[in-house]
Amino acid sequence: MKIAKSGLELMEICKEHHISLSEYAIAREVEDKGVTREGLFAHMQLTLDAMREGATLGREKEVYSLSGLIGGDAYRLEQYLKSGKSLMGEGVVKAMAMALSSAEVNGSMGKIVACPTAGSCGILPAVVLTAGEQLHKTDEELIQCLFAASAVGMIIGMNATFSGAEGGCQAECGSGAAMAAAAVVEMMGGTPKMSLDAAAIIFKNVLGLVCDPVAGLVEIPCAKRNISGAISALATVDLVMAGVDSKIPFDDALAAMYKVGTSLPAELRETALGGIAITPTGIKLKNQVFGSN
Template sequence: MRIAKSGKELIEICKEEQITLSEYAIRTEMESKEVSRETLMTQMGATLAVMREGATLGREKEVYSLSGLIGGDAYRLQQYLNSGKSLMGNGIIKAMAMAISSSEVNGSMGKIVACPTAGSCGILPAVILTAGEQLGQSDEEMIQGLFAASAIGMIIGMNATFAGAEGGCQAECGSAAAMAAGAVVEMMGGTPEMSLDAAAIIFKNVLGLVCDPVAGLVEIPCAKRNVSGAINALSTADMVMAGVNSKIPFDDALSAMYKVGLGLPEELRETALGGVAITPTGKALKEKVFGKTDN
């Protein structure tokens, strides 16, 4: 199968072959790795299981990072959900709790799936699991969603970056949300073009988002950015399924994200030398974790 090098080519191939994004990703993996479909499905099933565990653990008990900077928020959100007093409804609050749970598990050195990075590990699981539950889908259907996300991820990786050190948080949480939104659109019956519209909208919404980890740890403000990324993905999927498209195509939006990322000053690209990391509170938290430093 021809390998797509852009979003435009990806849509063209899917139209020519009359296949979905997930099917494109599966066929590509089968050919490149010379493995069977059954093997790929089993492997992705194992990935889904790890995602579900990470998205659940912090909701069942308070999980704290080794630094102590974050923890217990997923449990608080779950308790709030159980109270029945939420403004936005059960599905959204559950997605929020799932997203932050994975981030807390990551900070505690637990097992997560870096999708596409550890810093953005909560977005895709929260979105896929929430959408799957809301749509009444099986694990196999959610696995298809993960493959759809990977098809979008392949194009991002070829043409831009996932690294906060290179492109800011827009490249980490932005890419994760773009992949997740596109996956949910497919899960809801949308076309590959609609999925890429969703991904494009995500990038436009987070353009310029900086990477400014307090104390250099993937905890503050990263965990809560996973929450916003998950909600951004779910709301954008609904927007696209309602018939809203992106006036700026995916390839242009991706190119803009990459160029903006490269244009960010060093202080705003994972160095912990800018943004909230150097606020008085950010500095105090760093000192709390590492003790007094010369910086």
Template sequence: MVSSLDIARSGEELIKICEENSISLSEYAIRREMEDREVSREDLFLKMKKTLDVMRHGATEAREKEVYSVSGLIGGDGYKLQEYLKSGKSLTGDTMILAMAMALSSSEVNASMGRIVACPTAGSCGIIPAVILTAGERLGKSDEDLIKALFASSAIGMIIGRNATFAGAEGGCQAECGSAAAMAAGAVVEMMGGTPKMSLDAGAIVFKNVMGLVCDPVAGLVEVPCAKRNSSGAISALCTADLVMAGVESKIPFDDALSAMYKVGRSLPAALRETALGGVAVTKAGLELRKKVFGDE
């Protein structure tokens, strides 16, 4: 059995524990999970492999065929991006197009009542799979490497969950897609050989870049603009990982950025926290789409 590790209650504590024990974020999460759940490393990896398989399927299904939501508000965009990828005409490059296609695929599978992993929420389910799978493909990583990346993302998620929120209804979309992107960025930094501090710097930068992002789902459904925010979050995570690996540091530590995100989220009016009473949900087009879905006035 592995030696016991202290429970990290902040990003600062997490970095300290990892540095003192010469371990990665993923190893921290693995050891904590083994101890908390009293399971073996092998069983833990087998369970996370099942999670990875569900993520991979969700990130693939709507790229291979057109998948539409039950409401009809979204669908077919993951397939469009995949076809565009084949054209070789991308301005931003194959990596970015692939990540966006994967993120949209998971979002469309979710909205069609398909099977996804809520990571950390169903509304942000496309970001972590898209980022880790895309980075894994481009970096030539094995499934074991991807599983470790998922554990690394969960280490960051533990800190977010303990000190803030993942809920759009409480903190806006910065808490949903923002948290997913922060977790994903940190995981990719570890995949690329970065330190725990560098991973948390990446998370901090993501939070700063989405600070104040509202949650305004059209018709109250997790579809518009949610799916496209998943694609945007995936790109943010990948770009931020490159920023950090180039040596860029966050002047605002992770804990401070997280605290600011939470305070800003709680300060948002109720109309901008998943109630569909503000933002794009109440624009002319947004209201017309609601009427189309529900047939109300």
């Protein structure tokens, strides 16, 4: 099976072979690495387990980053959810708590899955696990979903970037949300085109999102941007499953994301020299972390 180098090629290959995005990714891995399907699933089970652990730990107890800048918020959200006072309902708030938990575990130097990056590590687990719980999916089905996400991730990696230092947060949290939305669309029975439409919509909605970490640490505003990415992904899944398509195709949206990202000034690409990182409070927090005056 040929390697897809664009979203369009990916759709054409899936159509030609009558397969899903996940089956394309599985076929590529089997061919490229010479491993069995069973071996691939066993390895991905470890990834899923690590994602679930990271998305759970901060909801069960207060977890704080080593810097002390973030922590305890996933636990607070979980307690709020149990109060029954949520405006948006259990699924959305649980996804928010999961996304925050992974971000807080990352900041505490705990185990996370950097998918696609450490700074955006909460989005994919939150979306896939929340959707899986609501749809009563098995671990095997969740693993299939992760392979679907990887199919989209391969195209992003070939044609753009996942790096905040190169493309801003639109490349990190944007890519994480795009991969997550595409994967869950497949989980719900959507076609490869529908999955890529979801990813395209995500990118269009985050164009220009800067990377401006306070004190240069992947904590503020990164943790809460994981929440935003997760909710955006879940909302976009419903949008696409309702029959709404993207007027701008995936490849065009991805190209725009990359061009916008590389056009951002260096101050807005993970250097901590712009955005909220250089606000009075941002500078105060930086000095607090590093003991400067």
